[in-house]
Amino acid sequence: MSTVWTAPPAKTETNYLNESYGIKSWLLTKDHKRIALLYLAAITFFFAIGGFFAVLIRLELITPAGDLMQPETYNKAFTMHGVMMIFFFLIPAVPAVLGNFLVPLMIGARDLAFPRINLLSWYIYMIGGLFALYAMVAGGVDTGWTFYTPYSSTYSNTQVMATAIGIFILGFSSILTGLNFIVTIHKMRAPGLTWFRLPLFIWAHYATSVIQILGTPVVAIAIVLVGLERAFHIGIFDPKLGGDPILFQHLFWFYSHPAVYIMILPSMGVISELVTCFSRKKIFGYGFVAMSSVAIAVLGFLVWGHHMFVSGQSVYAGMVFSILSYLVAIPSAIKVFNWTATLYRGSISYQTPLLYALGFIGLFTIGGLTGLFLANLGVDVHLHDTYFVVAHFHYIMVGGAIMGYLGGIHFWWPKISGRMYPEGWARFSALVLFVGFNLTFFPQFVLGYLGMPRRYHAYPEEFQVLNVLSSAGASILAVGYLIPMIYLIWSMRYGKPAPANPWGATGLEWQTPSPPPSYNFEETPVVTEEPYVYSHEEAEVV
Amino acid sequence: MTDFPLFPEKASTIAQSVDTLYWLLVAISAFFAVLIFGLIFFFAIRYRRRRPDEIPRPILGSLRLELFWSVTPGLIAIAVFVYGTVVYFRNAAPPPDAMEMYVVGKQWMWKIQHPEGHREINELHVPVGRAVKLTMTTEDVIHSFYIPAFRVKMDVVPGRYTTMWFQPTKPGKYHLFCAEYCGTQHSGMKGWVYVMEPVDYENWLSGKATTESMAAAGERLFQKLGCQSCHRADAPGRGPVLAGLFGSTVLLATGEKVVADETYLRESILRPQAKIVAGYRTQMPTFEGQVTEEQLLQLIAYIKSLGPKERIDTAP
Numbered sequence: 084m085s086t087v088w089t090a091p092p093a094k095t096e097t098n099y100l101n102e103s104y105g106i107k108s109w110l111l112t113k114d115h116k117r118i119a120l121l122y123l124a125a126i127t128f129f130f131a132i133g134g135f136f137a138v139l140i141r142l143e144l145i146t147p148a149g150d151l152m153q154p155e156t157y158n159k160a161f162t163m164h165g166v167m168m169i170f171f172f173l174i175p176a177v178p179a180v181l182g183n184f185l186v187p188l189m190i191g192a193r194d195l196a197f198p199r200i201n202l203l204s205w206y207i208y209m210i211g212g213l214f215a216l217y218a219m220v221a222g223g224v225d226t227g228w229t230f231y232t233p234y235s236s237t238y239s240n241t242q243v244m245a246t247a248i249g250i251f252i253l254g255f256s257s258i259l260t261g262l263n264f265i266v267t268i269h270k271m272r273a274p275g276l277t278w279f280r281l282p283l284f285i286w287a288h289y290a291t292s293v294i295q296i297l298g299t300p301v302v303a304i305a306i307v308l309v310g311l312e313r314a315f316h317i318g319i320f321d322p323k324l325g326g327d328p329i330l331f332q333h334l335f336w337f338y339s340h341p342a343v344y345i346m347i348l349p350s351m352g353v354i355s356e357l358v359t360c361f362s363r364k365k366i367f368g369y370g371f372v373a374m375s376s377v378a379i380a381v382l383g384f385l386v387w388g389h390h391m392f393v394s395g396q397s398v399y400a401g402m403v404f405s406i407l408s409y410l411v412a413i414p415s416a417i418k419v420f421n422w423t424a425t426l427y428r429g430s431i432s433y434q435t436p437l438l439y440a441l442g443f444i445g446l447f448t449i450g451g452l453t454g455l456f457l458a459n460l461g462v463d464v465h466l467h468d469t470y471f472v473v474a475h476f477h478y479i480m481v482g483g484a485i486m487g488y489l490g491g492i493h494f495w496w497p498k499i500s501g502r503m504y505p506e507g508w509a510r511f512s513a514l515v516l517f518v519g520f521n522l523t524f525f526p527q528f529v530l531g532y533l534g535m536p537r538r539y540h541a542y543p544e545e546f547q548v549l550n551v552l553s554s555a556g557a558s559i560l561a562v563g564y565l566i567p568m569i570y571l572i573w574s575m576r577y578g579k580p581a582p583a584n585p586w587g588a589t590g591l592e593w594q595t596p597s598p599p600p601s602y603n604f605e606e607t608p609v610v611t612e613e614p615y616v617y618s619h620e621e622a623e624v625v
Numbered sequence: 626m627t628d629f630p631l632f633p634e635k636a637s638t639i640a641q642s643v644d645t646l647y648w649l650l651v652a653i654s655a656f657f658a659v660l661i662f663g664l665i666f667f668f669a670i671r672y673r674r675r676r677p678d679e680i681p682r683p684i685l686g687s688l689r690l691e692l693f694w695s696v697t698p699g700l701i702a703i704a705v706f707v708y709g710t711v712v713y714f715r716n717a718a719p720p721p722d723a724m725e726m727y728v729v730g731k732q733w734m735w736k737i738q739h740p741e742g743h744r745e746i747n748e749l750h751v752p753v754g755r756a757v758k759l760t761m762t763t764e765d766v767i768h769s770f771y772i773p774a775f776r777v778k779m780d781v782v783p784g785r786y787t788t789m790w791f792q793p794t795k796p797g798k799y800h801l802f803c804a805e806y807c808g809t810q811h812s813g814m815k816g817w818v819y820v821m822e823p824v825d826y827e828n829w830l831s832g833k834a835t836t837e838s839m840a841a842a843g844e845r846l847f848q849k850l851g852c853q854s855c856h857r858a859d860a861p862g863r864g865p866v867l868a869g870l871f872g873s874t875v876l877l878a879t880g881e882k883v884v885a886d887e888t889y890l891r892e893s894i895l896r897p898q899a900k901i902v903a904g905y906r907t908q909m910p911t912f913e914g915q916v917t918e919e920q921l922l923q924l925i926a927y928i929k930s931l932g933p934k935e936r937i938d939t940a941p
Contacts, residue, residue: 322784
């Protein structure tokens, strides 16, 4: 970092960042790119809160005795960690930030179909967030992010209501974003941009939007019912009032399992863009990668019962959910194989976004493979509700979804900010993240098979060594998250100005200046070929 | 910290089958992980960019390969699904000669009753080599009864009975955990399972002062609550005869048929209006709130004890 860059004086054309100034120009903006940045600021804030609670959890678990916090505090810490990370960070992360910024740019549109609704969904998100923050400072909530009844509906004396209201409100933001994307992708594609010329990022967001629209209302209903039961004892879930506590698990997982795909599918879309760009290759098997997103979205709705293998549900129901869960693994495997095959005979450049993409493929593979254990009736009885599950879903959500998110943030940062980030630091922190992540979560697979249950504030002494390893890894992981936050903020002012297309990528978003003007494109682009055409040589079929 | 295991003890008849399945899945996962990691590393080095203007020849894809890598994982998935389901079904139903014990979960303790009447809290003593069937419920929220060394786990759900079973193979002391988050002291809701040699178990049983068996306690309760004034032992009164009821098929007033299992008996005591036996009117009051979960289990144990003997007596 020898030279300090200031904005070059030659650059005078207006873009979406410098077109107008002042708080009002941001808070009342209808520009999808500015709204994306509003989301970026908001989700980074909630990520920091969720991360803070993760630190508390790992600190407590360094010793087997519950000596750092009271049990109530620990239970609130893991609940707030889950609520903040899942509802307020992972679900909106890629769609609301990168999707918002890129969907119109990638399809050659000037904005989303409903710019006002887009802004509205950010405000709804913030109102939901305020409720959750209120719940946090007013004493917290201790039900776990899963809100299982009758504990949540009858027994817990914490801020269940405020949190539930927050998540209920938040859901509308997710629904509106999904709706906006679907309409935009249907109606606003540039001339010549047929469905099978769409970038895979768009296909992934389309599939995600369908899940958001169909799934979110169900969790909203479940949350309303918990609220009504708490307030009026109406007897939906509490057996003492004639209700059925397992009903909640059905309603909750009918949304919350597809929600995992809301988190991972957009990141998969990011990975397809990164792998093609940094190997200068067409994606291997475009149709299969695109359709596997749709298959995941559809099959994802049919597997919720695998969260309930030991709930006392019928063994035959368990059998059906087990085979359906195995089916959903196949489109995921197709994606991994196609990304890998895309590298074959490519021209691979190890820039930071590709490091994240390769990290994603590796960690998602481990996360997916360990899902085979949990979908398996015979083994899941032992593994259910142990640390094996914790490790598995962190491999998917952190190793997968967050790696994809960070890879995407780095890839499009020049477009978003108009500045380059320091490549050396970026590669270094990608490596730190990969090492820290594995050290944190791999030992938890072993802990899980040993039988350590989830959500334990104190644990038997023989589990300590593995827990210390995990906490040590978490401290490395934390450094891996802090470094990018610092240099990305630094780069907004001091980074080298970015050219329109720093990576030599295809895609319409790279054909407009960095940062783009408010109206995105001077002239509506016309698309004449498939995506990822890095060479006009005739394509081989192997 | 002297003891630092990486793999759990095996102490039940099903543990080996679960472990074998687990290692098979580990092998499959390791194979695919090494394959993917290996290919990525190989391609990333072999096809690294050598000149900045290098443009590789595009490859469209390959239908053959796509089919190969969809069908192969599909077949592997079906194979491990079948294997896992077989293990699960084989381990699902208890053998008919299993000893019966009863578990009531409560924030934050496990209360266990032996049929002989012994009660334990957060401890479970069982003889080695005998199958044990647990019938479980809870007074408050959902819990989950988990013994890692036996590889068994089952949620304990309010308002209904769930069952699980195991047959210990090795004497020793094993962890008992609550695996479903149940509130403040969730991680304190744990205990020990003591697997004893049969002789030691007998000694343990006889060394404990016991008042009466569960069925006897249930019978006393049955008298005290005045149940016998309607459910008479000899001939039908205002309520059906209970002898021989357990395990039989009951014809309801609605024309439905239900098997009289623990859950049915529990419901009929707490909510008599829910399922009315054909030929009877609905005069029975609810006992909701008048009997505890443990007393309910005693009543059911009593009704069960009336079972086979009476049925043989009254059989034509």
